[in-house]
Amino acid sequence: MARKLYLVRRNLETIFGPMDFDEFKDGFEHMEFGLQDEIASHCSKWVFLENTRLLKRKYPEIHEYVYQNLRTWSDGLQNKIYDTRHNRPPSPKKSKKALIFLFLALTALAGYFVHKEGLLTDLTLSRSKNFTINDANKLLKEDKISVLEEKMKVNIQDILTSNKGSDLYAWLPIIRWYAYHQDGELTGVPPQFLKGTVDEISPDDCSMASLRDMFFDSVPQWRDLLIRRQLVDGDWARLLAWDPHWIKRRIQAGWVKPESYLGACVYMGLRVFYSIANDQEFMARIQSVYKDSSNFFIHTIRNRLAWLSYIINGTTKPKIGFEKKQTDLISIWSCMENALQVADLKRCYEFGGGRGAEWKVYTDYRYLFNLVKPLMFDEQTGKTLLGQFDERILSIIKNSDPYTQLDIRAEVSFLRHYFKEKGDVYKSLQRVRVEFIDVDLTRSYQW
Amino acid sequence: MAGATNKGRTRKTNQDSIFYDQQMGVGIVADGIGGRKGGEVASSMAVAHVRNAIKNSRLIRHEEVRPFMINAVDNANLAIIARGEHDPTFAGMGTTLESLLFLNDRLYLAHVGDSRTYLYFNAKLWQITLDHNVQNFLERGWLKSGSLPQDWKGQALVRALGLSVHCEIDVYHKVIKPGEIYLTASDGLFDMVSDHEICHLVKSYFNDLKKIPEILINEANRKGGRDNITVLICKVVED
Numbered sequence: 001m002a003r004k005l006y007l008v009r010r011n012l013e014t015i016f017g018p019m020d021f022d023e024f025k026d027g028f029e030h031m032e033f034g035l036q037d038e039i040a041s042h043c044s045k046w047v048f049l050e051n052t053r054l055l056k057r058k059y060p061e062i063h064e065y066v067y068q069n070l071r072t073w074s075d076g077l078q079n080k081i082y083d084t085r086h087n088r089p090p091s092p093k094k095s096k097k098a099l100i101f102l103f104l105a106l107t108a109l110a111g112y113f114v115h116k117e118g119l120l121t122d123l124t125l126s127r128s129k130n131f132t133i134n135d136a137n138k139l140l141k142e143d144k145i146s147v148l149e150e151k152m153k154v155n156i157q158d159i160l161t162s163n164k165g166s167d168l169y170a171w172l173p174i175i176r177w178y179a180y181h182q183d184g185e186l187t188g189v190p191p192q193f194l195k196g197t198v199d200e201i202s203p204d205d206c207s208m209a210s211l212r213d214m215f216f217d218s219v220p221q222w223r224d225l226l227i228r229r230q231l232v233d234g235d236w237a238r239l240l241a242w243d244p245h246w247i248k249r250r251i252q253a254g255w256v257k258p259e260s261y262l263g264a265c266v267y268m269g270l271r272v273f274y275s276i277a278n279d280q281e282f283m284a285r286i287q288s289v290y291k292d293s294s295n296f297f298i299h300t301i302r303n304r305l306a307w308l309s310y311i312i313n314g315t316t317k318p319k320i321g322f323e324k325k326q327t328d329l330i331s332i333w334s335c336m337e338n339a340l341q342v343a344d345l346k347r348c349y350e351f352g353g354g355r356g357a358e359w360k361v362y363t364d365y366r367y368l369f370n371l372v373k374p375l376m377f378d379e380q381t382g383k384t385l386l387g388q389f390d391e392r393i394l395s396i397i398k399n400s401d402p403y404t405q406l407d408i409r410a411e412v413s414f415l416r417h418y419f420k421e422k423g424d425v426y427k428s429l430q431r432v433r434v435e436f437i438d439v440d441l442t443r444s445y446q447w
Numbered sequence: 448m449a450g451a452t453n454k455g456r457t458r459k460t461n462q463d464s465i466f467y468d469q470q471m472g473v474g475i476v477a478d479g480i481g482g483r484k485g486g487e488v489a490s491s492m493a494v495a496h497v498r499n500a501i502k503n504s505r506l507i508r509h510e511e512v513r514p515f516m517i518n519a520v521d522n523a524n525l526a527i528i529a530r531g532e533h534d535p536t537f538a539g540m541g542t543t544l545e546s547l548l549f550l551n552d553r554l555y556l557a558h559v560g561d562s563r564t565y566l567y568f569n570a571k572l573w574q575i576t577l578d579h580n581v582q583n584f585l586e587r588g589w590l591k592s593g594s595l596p597q598d599w600k601g602q603a604l605v606r607a608l609g610l611s612v613h614c615e616i617d618v619y620h621k622v623i624k625p626g627e628i629y630l631t632a633s634d635g636l637f638d639m640v641s642d643h644e645i646c647h648l649v650k651s652y653f654n655d656l657k658k659i660p661e662i663l664i665n666e667a668n669r670k671g672g673r674d675n676i677t678v679l680i681c682k683v684v685e686d
Contacts, residue, residue, distance in 0.1 A: 007566065007573050015575055015621035018568050042571035043642045201510070399521065400514040409517070413613045420612060435613060437589070 009038045031192045131155045136174045152178040173256035183208040184268045198261045203235045206265035212272045226328040229359040238404050244311035251438050263312040270309045273302040304330040336370045372411050410439040450679040451660035456672030462486035463677040464494045472549035474679045477542045478633035485540030496523035497546045513618050516557045520616045527609040541609035545631045556619040560607045567628040572646035579606035629681045635674035639667040
């Protein structure tokens with residue numbers, strides 16, 4: 001009998017397959033595709049993997065595997081967590097005896113404290129099976145961060161092991177919040193799980209440890225990017241080149257705080273640079289390459305990360321101004337991103353001078369991309385500027401950033417509508433909102 | 448590669464256009480929108496623009512291809528609109544577009560409208576592209592039923608070149624394998640011939656693929672031929 005074959009489709013962009021059931025299982029287990037993707041077999045309808053009802057009806061074998069796998073993964077996690085702490089997998093018989101002994105010991109201990117203090121210990125209270133996702137969301141909404149952190153610290157293992165399928169998925173934003181509130185990693189949880197499905201070119205692992213290594217390895221290239229203004233090929237350089245307004249405008253499902261994976265990467269990168277003075281190995285490497293200029297490079301990159309994080313995550317705003325001319329590439333970008341008036345935008349642009357053809361072309365693009373902001377919020381000026389800007393400038397802007405490859409069709413669409421509607425910002429924004437439902441051009445911590 | 452186009456049995460003209468070049472690794476199918484003037488002009492403009500853009504490009508890296516294709520199709524869209532604005536005879540003309548680019552071990556497929564691309568492999572057939580019609584958009588929650596005029600039908604087009612300055616383009620990409628066959632067609636084919644029948648015919652003529660476009664067109668005409676029919680077939684072979 002001919003084996004059944006499947007295709008998997010992501011975001012109406014990437015097609016995986018044809019694959020048989022074993023290949024599907026392999027791909028799913030390695031998180032090459034996930035619940036938000038679609039599957040189809042021969043002459044059949046596409047079904048989203050998260051649509052449990054339809055998936056069960058059309059592809060019961062896939063449904064059984066996917067949701068069984070999610071349960072088994074979270075079960076397997078318990079062994080991995082245990083393994084990390086005790087360096088060997090538990091034996092069932094031994095662990096059962098150990099549990100009974102532990103239970104008796106704890107009961108005795110609890111009884112002693114109840115008798116002595118007349119109250120229950122914090123330990124018993126905190127490890128409560130009644131800590132639900134609603135409780136967690138409520139604490140986060142009420143900004144009770146230290147309470148939530150403590151609850152998560154105590155309950156994280158339970159959350160990861162006892163929730164299955166879509167229940168685990170519901171916890172994902174809080175799990176991510178907790179992870180990036182720590183060092184960007186959780187014991188036994190693969191980095192791919194925290195990252196999820198992200199189409200933008202970005203590091204696979206944005207834990208502090210991983211980003212620290214990434215920046216450490218890139219030290220000799222810092223001069224190429226900042227001073228020589230070469231568009232260096234590397235995740236670290238692209239991270240610094242990300243436009244924070246682009247990131248803030250995109251609404252990413254499965255995240256609460258940070259609001260996106262890219263936002264998490266920026267935040268973790270900033271923390272790496274905040275703690276760099278205590279990293280002797282890192283400091284030694286920077287000083288060996290840049291000697292007296294070491295502080296300049298550290299400060300400039302940290303300032304850039306602080307600016308990105310301010311716009312994306314609402315952290316403390318660093319000093320970004322127009323009075324002091326800063327000619328390193330990333331400061332020029334920050335300057336343009338900060339500009340709310342077209343005149344300020346032009347001033348930042350002119351800080352750069354004209355060296356390097358590739359950089360110049362790219363800065364032209366970034367200038368035009370950053371026009372969206374002042375045109376949105378400076379309506380009077382915008383209308384008078386209509387005469388100065390010709391719609392042909394839109395031929396310079398492609399549909400994605402030529403360096404970071406971020407998809408900028410929403411911003412391009414706004415500019416097109418803006419010209420067509422003769423400067424009617426409100427109408428232009430309305431049109432973009434309908435065309436791109438996951439993009440809100442007005443979102444920013446800057447105002 | 449092989450392709451063919453036919454006006455069908457009921458239409459007076461053929462508003463479909465096709466181009467393919469095996470050496471370039473390019474195949475393009477466009478269906479001028481029926482009921483609107485200048486559909487033929489719109490489809491041939493779309494094909495010409497994309498073909499020339501690819502011919503004049505020097506694509507190298509994988510990450511350059513997608514933005515390039517979006518740009519090429521976007522420019523075709525603007526050119527069609529401009530032509531319509533310049534010449535009232537062609538005002539409001541539009542077209543669908545399927546543009547395939549085979550580069551190294553990948554296929555890049557730009558898709559707008561309700562023409563389709565299928566993948567045939569191992570006697571199985573999948574429709575890769577999502578039709579840009581009202582029914583699909585309602586199902587996915589991209590349109591609210593309350594926002595539509597009452598007379599809009601489920602199969603009515605939501606996206607096509609020439610209808611709006613902004614036209615969102617789907618660009619699919621896939622790592623290709625020897626033995627895969629990509630079949631691109633205008634709706635004149637699959638409105639007449641079911642997917643199962645298409646699969647059966649491809650399977651029957653698997654060893655003589657160059658005949659398949661004509662065979663499929665003949666089948667569509669045999670069943671009524673109520674629209675123009677265009678079929679393009681591309682087979683991936685071992686290098």
